[in-house]
Amino acid sequence: MTTSVLPVPPGTQRAAADAAATAWALAARNGDRHAAEHFVRALHGDVLRYVAHLSGDPQTAQDLAQDTFVRAFDSLPRFEGRASARTWLLSIARRAVADSFRRAAARPRPADTPDWQAVVERVQPRGLPGFDDGIALLDLLAALPGDRREAFVLTQVAGLSYEDAARCIGCPIGTVRSRVGRARAALGRLLAEADDASRTAA
Template structure:
């Protein structure tokens, strides 16, 4: 996968590739898989945490995913990057969890309500609060839109890479991102200019409704 953080310069490229490690693991090297985990656990954690919005759920999902990858390493086919394959397993573990909990998509009026709810004054909004607000907002999206936005907008993967992870066409990823952003815009617009104290979101909502 080609993400900003994912392509080390040739100088620091590890001597052993992920694919070689996976082959070593399949051939019984007891340390190969742990090296793969070490390389990718932070990114897998970020994807799961952002997709599920809950650390406990994310921990379970990532653990399930790594154990599952450990078991079915033999089914990996070299046409995809190992990271893509790992991401796919993690994302699917997250989506499974969300489906099992049958998370209900949020209706439009609830979104507007959320947008008009009191929000912390932007200049007091610390990093952690922003993070929590973003988490809460993401939870309101349907799972497919959420997964697409996490990969593309939060993790910085290209639409093509996200499409491979999600196993859908690029156009589908784009449209899921577009719809997701449209739903998030009224909720998150107050973060647009953090020094701007006016409640942009409500004004925008009213304008939008009144035409």
């Protein structure tokens, strides 16, 4: 018997992962606790990355991810698997972030005191592999308009198809394609400007 050693195309892996996560969500809906654990483990990373980029505040990402899963389990009895569990969950994450913005806007503004979060960030280790690249990407993404950043993160970071991203955001697929294209163009310009600035400084 011959076993293929050809690599599995990334799209095939993503489709298989989505199918598994959706099956776990459906099983969890029927009371399977092990399936619920698999569901959370499979999608926690995607949710965490998405809410961090969407909120622009990595400090609150864990809380937003937890809120997303709490809402998801509350809504699980109504989940029918028409869309993938990942698309469904990221739609819930989007609402969780929007609600957090509304709550923050309604709270009294804090006094003008030193920002403890900024102090903590300044003392974090900087020599870790990928640290600077991650900070640079966050800075570049923060410069994009919110709608373009969201479309870019959903498709290029979280790996959703344009169709699933459109369903998650609630807009036509052509709008998602346009936003991603403009985001890529803007990121390209920002990278070129950063390279020019670094060469000039050198």
